[in-house]
Amino acid sequence: xxxxxxxxxxxxxxxxxxxxxxxxxxxxxxxxxxxxxxxxxxxxxxxxxxxxxxxxxxxxxxxxxxxxxxxxxxxxxxxxxxxxxxxxxxxxxxxxxxxxxxxxxxxxxxxxxxxxxxx
Amino acid sequence: xxxxxxxxxxxxxxxxxxxxxxxxxxxxxxxxxxxxxxxxxxxxxxxxxxxxxxxxxxxxxxxxxxxxxxxxxxxxxxxxxxxxxxxxxxxxxxxxxxxxxxxxxxxxxxxxx
Numbered sequence: 091x092x093x094x095x096x097x098x099x100x101x102x103x104x105x106x107x108x109x110x111x112x113x114x115x116x117x118x119x120x121x122x123x124x125x126x127x128x129x130x131x132x133x134x135x136x137x138x139x140x141x142x143x144x145x146x147x148x149x150x151x152x153x154x155x156x157x158x159x160x161x162x163x164x165x166x167x168x169x170x171x172x173x174x175x176x177x178x179x180x181x182x183x184x185x186x187x188x189x190x191x192x193x194x195x196x197x198x199x200x201x202x203x204x205x206x207x208x209x
Numbered sequence: 210x211x212x213x214x215x216x217x218x219x220x221x222x223x224x225x226x227x228x229x230x231x232x233x234x235x236x237x238x239x240x241x242x243x244x245x246x247x248x249x250x251x252x253x254x255x256x257x258x259x260x261x262x263x264x265x266x267x268x269x270x271x272x273x274x275x276x277x278x279x280x281x282x283x284x285x286x287x288x289x290x291x292x293x294x295x296x297x298x299x300x301x302x303x304x305x306x307x308x309x310x311x312x313x314x315x316x317x318x319x320x321x322x
Contacts, residue, residue, distance in 0.1 A: 096252075124310070133298065133312045134253070183252050185310075198302070198310055200245070202252040 093117055094186050096201035103174055104209055111169045111204045113184030119164035120186035124198060125157070128181040140167055174208040181205050211236045213299050213313035221319045222289055230284040230316045232273075232299035240301040242266075242275050242282040243310070247296045256284075256297070289320045 093116040103109050113123060122141050126134040138154075140146035140161035148154045156178075158170040167186075171178050182205075185198040216231040234240065244256040244266070257266030262277035271286045282299060299313040 131317075133314045136309055139309065185253075197243075197255060197258060199255070200253040 092188075092197075092199045094120075094184065094199045094201040096182075096184055096204050098204060099202060100205050100207075102207045102209065105175050106173055109171045109174055109206060111171075111182055111184075111206075113167045113169070113186065113201050115165050115186040115188075115199070118186075118188045120167075120188060121164065122187045123161055123167040124185045124187075125159060125167075125169050126183045126185070128183060128203075130181075134183060137169075171206065174206070176208045179206055179208045211240075211301070211311055213301055213311055215297075215299050215313040215316050218296075218315070219317040219319060221321065224291055224320055224322050225288045226320075228284070228286040228289045228293075228318070230297055230299075230318070232282045232284065232313060234280050234282065234299075234301050236280075236301055239277075239303070241303040242273070243300040243302070244271070244273055244282070244284050245298040245300060245312075247298065247315070249295070253298065260303075289318075291320045291322055294318055294320045 095114045097112045125137045128134045136149050137152045138146045138148045138159050140159050142161050142164050146159040161167040181203050183203040185200045187198050212235045214233050241260045243258045245253040246256045247253050257268040259266040259275035265274045273282050273284045296315045296317045298315045300310050302310040
């Protein structure tokens with residue numbers, strides 16, 4: 091149980107285009123989903139937290155207009171990188187939690203990640 | 210602020226050697242502690258966790274004990290295998306109303322035959 095999928099696993103796009111990445115919880119309802127970014131040989135950096143049906147909370151330094159997050163259902167969150175540029179190339183990982191944010195003890199389940207390369 | 214520190218890598222061990230990856234944390238209150246593993250080209254997998262002091266998490270031969278007195282959560286395995294080669298992340302959560310997970314920098318482990 092507790093499987094999280096991401097689609098696509100790989101994406102290559104031209105500079106200036108927008109890319110949408112999907113994160114789905116396959117066997118549980120995820121009231122909270124998280125989006126992380128990972129640069130090569132580095133740790134994960136939290137970009138934003140989203141609760142179903144409400145606006146995402148972005149971490150300091152993350153441009154909300156560039157990284158659009160939608161969490162329209164209890165099993166799906168999307169991250170759209172708008173007007174992508176080469177510096178947006180990275181490994182994007184989502185995670186999902188079945189509990190409401192605030193309990194303090196919930197395990198997050200991670201997706202397999204999406205590699206974005208912007209040419 | 211809240212943070213997680215791990216031993217510097219990369220770590221290279223021979224098969225069947227004993228593994229220790231040190232992890233210490235700085236936090237207020239009583240966070241939950243985790244070890245995640247990332248195999249090459251893949252996402253993160255939860256390896257083990259502990260939610261209160263003196264708890265021992267264990268999985269696949271790995272174990273770690275939540276030591277509040279030393280604010281540590283060291284990962285150990287008695288006999289590593291080549292298949293254990295991966296990056297290991299120590300992490301904590303449970304500090305904020307949004308359950309943010311704070312990751313350490315990761316420790317790369319290579320096990321050679």
